[in-house]
Amino acid sequence: MTHPMAANSEFQALNAFSATLGQNSDRTQAAGGNTSLKHDGAMWIKASGTWLAHALERDIMVPVVLADFLAALADKDPRAETAVDFVDQARNSLNLRPSIETSVHAVIPHAVVAHIHCVETLAHAVQPGCEAEIARRFATLGDVASAFVPYCRPGVPLSEEILARSTPATNVLILGNHGLVVSGASVAEVEDRLNRVCQALALPHRPAQEADLGKLAAIVAGTNYRLPANPIVHGVALDPVSAGHVRGGSLYPDHVVFLGPGVIETDDIAAGEAIRKPEAKDGPPPMLVLPGLGIVLHRRTTTAADALALCLWNVASRLPAGAAIQRLTPEQDYQLTHWEAEKYRQALDAKAKAS
Structure with missing residues (x-):
């Protein structure tokens, strides 16, 4: 037509x-x-x-x-x-x-x-x-x-x-x-x-440190998590300045929608998978941050999660050390995770992955 x-x-x-x-x-x-x-x-x-x-x-x-x-x-x-x-x-x-x-x-x-x-x-x-x-x-x-x-x-x-x-x-x-x-x-x-x-508006950004991909692959083996498509995103966990910036709350809406509220740091994937934030939707966390190692994404996530993980690194690496950060509140996170319009968008994303 x-x-x-x-x-x-x-x-x-x-x-x-x-x-x-x-x-x-x-x-x-x-x-x-x-x-x-x-x-x-x-x-x-x-x-x-x-x-x-x-x-x-x-x-x-x-x-x-x-x-x-x-x-x-x-x-x-x-x-x-x-x-x-x-x-x-x-x-x-x-x-x-x-x-x-x-x-x-x-x-x-x-x-x-x-x-x-x-x-x-x-x-x-x-x-x-x-x-x-x-x-x-x-x-x-x-x-x-x-x-x-x-x-x-x-x-x-x-x-x-x-x-x-x-x-x-x-x-x-x-x-x-x-x-x-x-x-x-x-x-x-x-x-x-x-x-x-x-x-x-362009800002300088810190280079990403190289993750030990072999070690990360061994860690996720047999779990419900996978490595992200682009290894540069591990900088969120490897760069102490960026890790500090993303810790403590969500920075913008699409992060909440596709990666869940804030970030969940854990040394143990099974323990991290069991964490349920009150403001999050049902299900395991889409992303876990393994301090000093890298990040992992749940296997149910789509390419949208990979894109937003890259976005998180690209934003965090542009924030200078010592910068004050305004984060979304848990109430604002909840508005996004329980908003019908965003649930519809997430459903379309999941449908696209299944097709």
């Missing part, structure tokens, strides 16, 4: 841009991040559980009737939480469900919006009082009108906070403990602005 927007050049550009973002692990990871295009009364937005990296391979965009959805948001209609009832189903042949961040994209007045979990942004956004340093780095970017939005639960609460802290001219949002939003009149404009913003 021909996609209803297949001939639209801006839609084609959005898909190409989305794929580029999704294929860069420094910009976004797994099913994280989302892009959108407002056109002719509809907002085409990445579907929940899909990967930006696949934008050129498959249909990942779903149309939302913008005026109806914005009216629902203004009326505090609970249906706005999932946005499902506002999808133009006549143009949604795959029965896709809109992103959990549909409300965030909708309240931003610009035609094109990109929301990513850029590791450079996250390394700033988990540090309390980061606004002054970010403003300093943006000072030479004349076309950037930015605002900082403290952490709140993604979805409708976040969109309400964005409305309260931005103006119609705002085109860059730094989301505390969450990520980056860049918007503009066209895909080309947003892509250019996003690249320059990420470059301005």
